[in-house]
């Protein structure tokens with residue numbers, strides 16, 4: 001397994017020579033830009049970085065940061081500040097499936113540390129690492145904002161919730177085997193409805 005930190009800007013030999021939005025993303029970027037007043041167009045840095053990252057297989061090369069800054073006609077540093085601050089942006093290559101395990105207090109109280117260790121072992125990847133076959137990368141992140149369904153794991157753009165070791169195992173197996181996986185709660189509850197009590201179950 002190789003070790004990397006996804007917030008560290010990738011070495012030059014990993015950087016693509018150029019980046020620009022494809023046709024579909026160009027249309028989407030123009031739509032996004034229209035949401036914001038002309039004098040606040042830098043407010044669209046985050047959604048533009050997100051579509052750039054998805055287009056570039058889950059990480060942002062230097063050329064994408066330059067591209068977004070020239071697209072918005074703002075200094076590159078403003079884009080770089082955002083890209084380096086938020087854990088949702090990766091500055092070096094990730095696996096085909098980038099797994100982020102939330103380990104902030106509510107998730108930690110619901111077993112996220114065990115889930116993280118389980119993922120390390122099962123995937124043979126350390127935190128901040130990419131598997132040899134480049135299929136998986138693993139990271140520990142702060143609150144993903146879905147504490148009510150803790151513990152939460154984010155894989156690429158989707159959230160998987162109410163996990164335990166069995167459902168995490170199944171999720172990883174299904175993803176590896178290209179099976180369709182259910183996004184959201186893995187415990188069978190709808191959204192964040194209250195867990196059924198033994199009293200409810202008898203009714």
Ligand code: FES
Nearest residue numbers: 102107144146147
């Ligand atoms: S603490 Fe994990 S989602 Fe908030």
